[in-house]
Amino acid sequence: MSFLAPLFFAALAALAIPVLIHLIQREKKQVVRFPSLMFVQRVPYKSVRRRRIHNWLLLCVRLTALALIVLAFARPFLRRDTLNTAVGAGAREVVVLLDDSYSLAYGDHWERARAAASNAINGLGPDDRGSLVLFGSGAEIALRSAASGDRPRLAAAVAAARPGASATRYAPALKVAGSILAESSLPRREVVLISDFQRGGWRGEEGARLPEGTTVTPVAIAGGADAPNVAVTGVSLARSTFSNQERVAVTAVAVNRGTRALRGGQLSLEIGGRPIQSKPLDVEVNGSVSVVFDPVTVAGAFMRGSVRASDDALAVDNAFHFVVSPAQPVRVIVVDRGATGGGALYLTRALAIGEAPRFETVVRQPDAVAEDDLRRASVVLLNDVAVPAALARRLQRFVEGGGGLLVALGPRASWSPDVDVLPAAIEAPVDRTRGDAARLGTLEFGHPGFEPFRAPRSGDFAAARIYGYRAVKPAADAQVLARFDGGAPALVERRVGAGKVLLWASSLDLSWSDFPLKPVYLPFVHRAARHLASYSEPAPWLTVGQVLDASAGAARSQPASGVVLTPSGRRVSMDEEGAEVIELAEQGFYELRNRSGDAVTAVVASNVDTAESDLTPMDPKEIVAAATAGPGGGREAGGSGQPVTPETQERSQRLWWYVLCLGILLLGADTVISNRLSKS
Amino acid sequence: MSLMASHNPSAIPGARFMDPVVLARIGNLSLVSRAVVDGFINGLHKAPYFGASVDFAEHRGYVPGDDIRRVDWRVWARTDRYYVKEYEAESNMNFSVLLDISKSMDYGSIGMTKLDYARMLTACLTNLVHHQRDRVGFVAFDEDIVEHVPPSAKHMETVLHVLDRLKPGRPGRLREPLHKLAEHFGRRGVLVVISDFYADPETVVDAVTPLRFRGNDLVVFHVLDPAEIEFGFTNASAFEDLESGEQLPVVPEAMRKEYRSLVRAHIDALQQRFSEVRVDYTLLDTSKPLDHALFRYLSSREKKLRLR
Numbered sequence: 008m009s010f011l012a013p014l015f016f017a018a019l020a021a022l023a024i025p026v027l028i029h030l031i032q033r034e035k036k037q038v039v040r041f042p043s044l045m046f047v048q049r050v051p052y053k054s055v056r057r058r059r060i061h062n063w064l065l066l067c068v069r070l071t072a073l074a075l076i077v078l079a080f081a082r083p084f085l086r087r088d089t090l091n092t093a094v095g096a097g098a099r100e101v102v103v104l105l106d107d108s109y110s111l112a113y114g115d116h117w118e119r120a121r122a123a124a125s126n127a128i129n130g131l132g133p134d135d136r137g138s139l140v141l142f143g144s145g146a147e148i149a150l151r152s153a154a155s156g157d158r159p160r161l162a163a164a165v166a167a168a169r170p171g172a173s174a175t176r177y178a179p180a181l182k183v184a185g186s187i188l189a190e191s192s193l194p195r196r197e198v199v200l201i202s203d204f205q206r207g208g209w210r211g212e213e214g215a216r217l218p219e220g221t222t223v224t225p226v227a228i229a230g231g232a233d234a235p236n237v238a239v240t241g242v243s244l245a246r247s248t249f250s251n252q253e254r255v256a257v258t259a260v261a262v263n264r265g266t267r268a269l270r271g272g273q274l275s276l277e278i279g280g281r282p283i284q285s286k287p288l289d290v291e292v293n294g295s296v297s298v299v300f301d302p303v304t305v306a307g308a309f310m311r312g313s314v315r316a317s318d319d320a321l322a323v324d325n326a327f328h329f330v331v332s333p334a335q336p337v338r339v340i341v342v343d344r345g346a347t348g349g350g351a352l353y354l355t356r357a358l359a360i361g362e363a364p365r366f367e368t369v370v371r372q373p374d375a376v377a378e379d380d381l382r383r384a385s386v387v388l389l390n391d392v393a394v395p396a397a398l399a400r401r402l403q404r405f406v407e408g409g410g411g412l413l414v415a416l417g418p419r420a421s422w423s424p425d426v427d428v429l430p431a432a433i434e435a436p437v438d439r440t441r442g443d444a445a446r447l448g449t450l451e452f453g454h455p456g457f458e459p460f461r462a463p464r465s466g467d468f469a470a471a472r473i474y475g476y477r478a479v480k481p482a483a484d485a486q487v488l489a490r491f492d493g494g495a496p497a498l499v500e501r502r503v504g505a506g507k508v509l510l511w512a513s514s515l516d517l518s519w520s521d522f523p524l525k526p527v528y529l530p531f532v533h534r535a536a537r538h539l540a541s542y543s544e545p546a547p548w549l550t551v552g553q554v555l556d557a558s559a560g561a562a563r564s565q566p567a568s569g570v571v572l573t574p575s576g577r578r579v580s581m582d583e584e585g586a587e588v589i590e591l592a593e594q595g596f597y598e599l600r601n602r603s604g605d606a607v608t609a610v611v612a613s614n615v616d617t618a619e620s621d622l623t624p625m626d627p628k629e630i631v632a633a634a635t636a637g638p639g640g641g642r643e644a645g646g647s648g649q650p651v652t653p654e655t656q657e658r659s660q661r662l663w664w665y666v667l668c669l670g671i672l673l674l675g676a677d678t679v680i681s682n683r684l685s686k687s
Numbered sequence: 688m689s690l691m692a693s694h695n696p697s698a699i700p701g702a703r704f705m706d707p708v709v710l711a712r713i714g715n716l717s718l719v720s721r722a723v724v725d726g727f728i729n730g731l732h733k734a735p736y737f738g739a740s741v742d743f744a745e746h747r748g749y750v751p752g753d754d755i756r757r758v759d760w761r762v763w764a765r766t767d768r769y770y771v772k773e774y775e776a777e778s779n780m781n782f783s784v785l786l787d788i789s790k791s792m793d794y795g796s797i798g799m800t801k802l803d804y805a806r807m808l809t810a811c812l813t814n815l816v817h818h819q820r821d822r823v824g825f826v827a828f829d830e831d832i833v834e835h836v837p838p839s840a841k842h843m844e845t846v847l848h849v850l851d852r853l854k855p856g857r858p859g860r861l862r863e864p865l866h867k868l869a870e871h872f873g874r875r876g877v878l879v880v881i882s883d884f885y886a887d888p889e890t891v892v893d894a895v896t897p898l899r900f901r902g903n904d905l906v907v908f909h910v911l912d913p914a915e916i917e918f919g920f921t922n923a924s925a926f927e928d929l930e931s932g933e934q935l936p937v938v939p940e941a942m943r944k945e946y947r948s949l950v951r952a953h954i955d956a957l958q959q960r961f962s963e964v965r966v967d968y969t970l971l972d973t974s975k976p977l978d979h980a981l982f983r984y985l986s987s988r989e990k991k992l993r994l995r
Contacts, residue, residue, distance in 0.1 A: 037924040042791035042801075042915060043885040044928040044935055046949040050942040 011082035011660065018077045025069050062684060068677045075670030084660035097194035098134035100152065102184040103127045103161075106202035106228075107168055108143040108175040109323040109594075110619050113203070113236070116228045117170050120201050123226040124165045127199040128158065138187050139164045142180035143173030144552040144616070145590075151187060172323060172551045172594040174616035175208030181215035181634050188218050198634075201226040206625040207618045217634045225627030236265030237272065237290055237316045238324035238620040244331060244547060247302060253333050254302040259314040261298065263290035264621050269319070276300045277313040288316060308332045309610035311596050324620040328596060328612035329547040336367040337540045338384040342392055344419070345372045350516035351390050353523035357532045364542050366533075373398055381405050385540035391417025391514050399426035407504030411539020416477040417514040430485035430501030430510050434478040437495070444472035444520075448492040454500070456488065456509075456534045466530065471522040473497075476513040507539055548612035554588040555597060555611055569608060572598040746770040781838040781876025782816040783824035784809045784846075785868060785898075788833060789859020790930045791885055796914035797974055804973040805881045805910050806850050808980050812879060815981060817843040822876075825849055828864035829857045838876065858930035861886055861894035869897035879984070881908040883915075885930075888956035896964050906967040906984055909957060911950075913974045918946045 010016075041047070105124045111117045124139070131137045132155075139149040139161055149164040150157070181198075188196045196218060202208075204227050217223065238261070245256040257276055263269050272288035286298045303312075309330055316325040339358055343351035351370050358366040369380060373392050378401070381387070387402060387410065394402070403426050406412050414420070414429060418436055422429055439445045447468040452461040460466035473491065481487055481499050489498040491512075499510045513519050515532070522528055536542075549555065555571070571579045574595025581589070591597065591613040599609040749758060749769035762770045786809055792802040813823045817840075824838030825846040834849050836842050861882065872878065878898050884891045899905050914920070920939035927934045939946075954970055961968035967987045971980050 037922055038934065039920060039924045039926050039937075040794070040929055041926045042794040042883060042912070042929050044926055044931075044933060045885050046946050046953070047926055047935055047937055047942070049949055050945045 008083050008085055008662075011084060013081055015077060015080040015082075018080065019074065021077070022070050022073050025066060025073075062680075065677065065680050065684065068673055068680060072670045072673035072677060075666050075673065079663040079667035079670060081663075082660060083662045083666065085662065098136070099132065099195040099197050100136050100138075100188055100191035100193040101127065101131060101197045101199060102138045102140060102187050103165075104140050104142055104146075104180045104184055104198060104200045104202070105165070105168060106143070106175055106180075107141045107170050107173075108205075108208070108619055109170050109172050109615055110175065110203055110205060110321065110622060111170040111228070112323055113321040113622060114234075116203055120203075120226075120228045121165055121168070123201045123228070124199075125162060127201075127224075127226075128161045128165065131155065131158065134193075136191070136193060137161050138184075140180055140183050140187075141168050142176070142183070143171050144176045144179070145173070146180040146183040148183060148187070152191065170323075171592060172613075172615045173592065174552065174619035175202065175205050176210075177202070177208050177630055178210075178213035178215040181217060181630075185215065185217045185221075185634075188221055196221045198223045199226060200224070200627070200630070201228065202627075203228045203622065204624045204627050204630075205619065205621065206623045207621055209625055209630060211633070215634055221635060223631045223635055225631060227624065227627055229622075229624050233266050234320040235263055235267045235269040235272075235290070235292075236321045236324075236620060236622070237261050237263050237269050237288070237319050238321075238617050239274070239314050239316055239327035240295070240617040242312075242314055242327055242329055242547075244329065245302075246305075246334065249302070249304075253305045255305055255331050256302040257300045257312065257314065257329075259298050259300070259327065260295055261288060261290055261316055262295040262617075262620075263292055265320060266292065268292050268294075272319075273317045274298050275315050276303075277315060278303055279311055280313075282315075305331050305333050309607060311610060311612070321620060321622075323594065323615055324617055326594065327548075327614055328594070330596070330610050330612045331547060332545065334363075334365060336365040337386065337536060337542055338367045339369075339386045339388060339536055339540075340376065340380050340384045341368055341370045341388045341390060342373055342376060342394075343370055343390045344392055350417075350514070350518060353516055353528070354388060354390060354532065357523075357529045358536065360529065361533055363544070364537065364540075366536060376401070381410070384410065385542075386411040386413065386536050388515075388536075389414045389420070390516065391415055391420050391518070393419055393421040394423065396423035396425060399423040399428065402426075403428045403503070406506035406508055409505035409541070411506055411536070411541070412508045413511065413535055413539060414508065415511045415513070415515040416479070417516075417518055418475070420477065427482075428501075428503055428508055429482070430499040430508055431479035431481040431496060431512075434480060436475055436477050438475050440474045444474050445476060445491040445493060445495075446473065447471060447489055447497055448494070449490045451486070451488040454486075454488050456498075456531070456538045459530060459534060460527065466527040467525075468527055468531075471520055471525045471527070473513050473520040473522070475519040479510065479512050507541075509535060509539060548614050549591055551591050551594060551613055551615050554590050555599075569602050570600045572600065574613065744773045747773060780816075780819075780821040781824065781872070781874050782813075782821045783826060783838050783872065783876065783878050784812060785826045785828065785865070785878060785880045786850075786853075787829065787859055787861075787880075787882030788827045788853050788855045789829040789882075790855050790857060791859060791883055792910070793855035794912055794915075794929060795973065796912050799973060801883055801910045801912055801973055802853070802855050804971070804977075805908070806853065808881060808908065808910075808971070808977055809850055809879075810847055811977055811981055812984060813843060813846050815985075816877075826868060827853055828859075828868070829855070830860040830863065832864050832867060859885070861891060865894045866897055869900060872898065872901060872903055875902040875904075877904045877906065879906045879908065881910055883911060884909050884957060888953065888960050891957060892960040892964060892966075895961075895966065899964070899966065904967075906987060907961060907969065908980060909954070909968065909970045911970065911972060913972055916947075916950055916972065918943045918950075 103124050105120060111120055128137055128139075134155070136152045136154055137158070138151050138153065141147050141149050149168065150161055153161050184198045188198070198217060198221060200223060202225075204225070240260050240262050242260070243258045245258070247254050247256065259274060259276075261274060269288065269290045272290070273285050274288040275282045275285040277283065283303070284300045286300065288296065288298065290296050309332055312329050312331060314327045318325065341351045341354050355368050355370060358368045371380060373394060376398060381401060387405065389412070399422060402412055406428055412428070414422070416433060420433065422433055450457050450460070450468060452458065460468070468489070476491065476495065476497070479496050479499060481496055482501060485499045485501040487496045487499050489496075491497050495512070497512050499512075501508050513522070515523065517523060569581055571581060571589055573579065574593045574597065579589055589597070594613055594615050597611045597613055598607055599611070600607055746759060746762065747770065749771050753771050757771045759770050759772045762768070786805055788802060792805065793800050795801060795803065809825065813825070817823050820840065822838040822840050823842055823846055825834065825836040825842075826832060827834035827849070834853065836846050836849055859882070861884070865880070880895055880898070886894075895905065895907060918939060923936070923938040925934045926937045958968050958970075969980065969983045
């Protein structure tokens with residue numbers, strides 16, 4: 008029994024009140040002067056004191072009533088496990104958690120794990136219900152709460168299970184087990200956790216808490232094979248250009264996590280499924296080796312590469328896949344007034360320097376921007392030009408389709424007011440040639456464009472002197488990213504459709520400022536162009552467990568649709584709305600195809616989590632203790648309990664009500680007794 | 688007489704006694720003593736004035752040296768032998784009351800204290816003895832001698848006056864003052880000791896007995912309040928010792944029986960010890976009339992005289 012408000016027990020001191028009234032108060036009230044206590048003193052004192060209480064029954068009734076009332080206020084309740092113990096053994100709800108991460112493929116681990124699962128299922132009684140949950144990085148319920156009649160289905164599910172490619176994570180599995188147990192109405196609940204208990208799979212509690220009274224039985228599968236276990240943990244790709252052809256040099260890192268050193272092994276590089284290079288591999292125990300392969304010409308898009316080590320005790324982590332495509336430039340159109348002005352010089356020079364990504368720049372006059380230019384380009388830069396209404400409308404469509412637009416304002420800049428694309432309305436120029444020049448005051452460093460300049464001494468925008476700018480009035484849905492020292496907006500951004508528009512209130516050449524001469528100019532232009540183009544480095548590989556959306560590999564975000572071909576050859580069609588994503592569950596190459604299935608739009612390499620190949624075990628008790636909330640919350644063996652619903656919780660706490668009633672009844676009895684005594 | 692009470696103790700038939708509580712209201716000891724003694728005498732059928740010196744006691748043979756005036760010539764005439772007549776020589780006896788005025792005597796549960804009672808008793812005895820033309824004296828003591836009136840035929844009023852202004856104050860002790868007094872009373876007489884005797888029977892007897900050494904007749908009155916004998920308290924209370932001031936929590940009901948038996952044993956022990964040393968011991972309950980005490984005194988005197 009426990010108490011919700013044990014502090015109320017301090018009121019038990021009130022029990023002394025009746026006794027004190029009996030013993031002390033009455034003595035002090037009346038003093039009898041007596042000639043001599045000679046004889047009184049000879050009567051044994053203790054017996055006098057003890058017999059001073061007249062009516063033991065009355066005192067006991069009073070004290071019991073008071074104690075019961077105090078007990079009721081302390082809100083006693085019976086613990087669930089206490090209740091269940093009283094109920095005794097009953098039918099069990101058993102959840103078998105079977106680890107199917109790829110580390111179970113090590114040696115004979117999988118056979119032993121399956122045998123343990125079969126044992127657990129065979130141990131189910133006629134009234135018990137069993138569930139099978141296969142877990143790796145996620146958890147999948149193979150069969151939920153099967154009754155005794157479904158026992159063969161459980162056995163079949165165990166037999167059909169295979170180790171996957173995922174890493175081990177215990178928390179999701181425990182959460183699934185917890186939800187199954189919480190919904191169960193059976194009195195005893197058990198979890199059988201079968202795993203190789205890798206240290207890497209447990210990152211603390213993570214909120215995985217089993218219902219109170221659950222028994223967790225860990226079955227550790229460990230030991231066995233005494234062999235080298237080499238894992239290719241990663242590759243790095245160094246691109247280079249050789250005689251106008253892009254080449255890539257692959258460097259692979261191999262680690263030996265086995266118990267024996269690897270001698271005379273082979274590490275081979277495969278391109279497009281064919282081995283083209285092979286290198287000898289010797290790795291000490293717990294040692295790592297990096298192997299550099301000769302550069303390979305990038306022949307075309309989505310070139311599939313793999314680095315593969317020779318077979319050992321755990322084969323899954325021996326291969327590492329990657330995808331290499333020729334680098335894609337970001338195409339930028341700089342719209343300028345033409346050769347007379349020459350204002351685009353700084354912009355074009357700055358954009359020509361970039362390598363990652365590479366910018367491909369074309370300069371056009373406002374009336375010479377062709378439709379084809381816009382279709383190919385990702386970003387349009389307007390450098391102090393008066394934009395005709397026709398071009399403005401085309402640019403609006405371009406932006407809505409996902410393009411990026413940077414408008415730099417100068418004395419000549421104008422925009423058709425009919426086309427609502429700009430983030431701010433352009434107003435009159437402000438002349439700051441007299442007195443102090445304007446400087447950039449506040450910057451929104453949280454914005455991706457200014458993110459690299461967030462750290463101290465990583466770019467001084469205030470060094471640039473702005474002699475003139477256009478007053479602008481930001482639109483309601485626009486965000487001001489930078490302001491001049493006077494508070495006027497300097498850089499305003501607005502999202503239009505799928506694209507973005509940036510408006511720089513001054514010029515990006517030397518006509519109104521010396522900004523192009525400052526060191527921050529180049530990185531600012533690069534960041535702005537990257538941001539507007541929504542450029543992101545394509546990852547050469549993903550890890551099992553990550554999700555793949557349909558836009559992967561596409562240069563510009565387009566409505567995703569099509570078919571995904573998994574490494575095992577399964578075809579998964581993706582929804583037209585692009586809401587569907589695919590979780591990578593296999594090792595190898597995922598192919599994204601268009602809806603008709605005849606053209607490959609992207610290829611994604613999927614690798615296993617190499618942390619999983621580290622088989623260092625942990626103490627299963629750590630998981631058990633965390634999942635059952637310490638030694639008091641659950642038990643490793645023994646009884647189990649019903650799910651705690653609010654009703655049962657309330658019922659177990661309703662004890663105080665009866666205790667209080669009993670106390671009040673006793674007070675009534677006390678009144679009756681004392682009345683009778685006083686009458687007699 | 689309105690002061691007469693309706694007590695009718697069976698021990699003395701015909702006597703009319705006055706309630707001591709009523710007497711206590713009179714206040715004047717002289718009046719009280721007179722009322723009691725006169726009433727007492729009236730109630731007796733025997734003459735109270737025995738012990739007069741004319742009483743013949745016995746004949747004895749003449750021995751040389753005897754006063755020839757005391758020779759009974761009538762006997763000589765009949766027997767031709769010389770006999771001398773002997774008389775009771777009781778006239779002008781010394782009579783002293785030794786009164787314990789310790790703090791414990793200042794207790795009374797029935798409207799008068801033990802000291803009041805003892806005071807009246809003293810007055811009555813003095814009065815009675817004075818009527819016999821004996822010399823009366825008085826001593827008050829607690830842990831020492833407080834008042835001393837030497838015995839004299841003229842000291843009746845003095846004794847009453849001293850009695851009147853007695854105030855109990857100090858804790859009492861028997862041994863020291865009584866031993867001192869034992870040396871003081873040179874001439875034979877009658878000594879009456881009135882006390883509540885809150886001491887061991889041995890101590891009491893040891894303190895009182897020396898008073899007899901010079902041939903004094905000793906009468907002891909043990910004065911106790913009815914509450915001291917019956918212990919009729921009902922409420923649990925703190926009992927405070929009048930003399931020491933010590934307090935003790937007491938549940939009277941629980942210990943009444945034991946208390947009573949202790950008091951009874953004390954009284955019995957005193958009675959026995961005093962009778963062993965031939966001292967008249969009388970227990971006086973302050974609720975009982977004074978006449979009872981006088982009767983005990985006189986009867987004991989009579990017994991004594993007869994014994995001679």
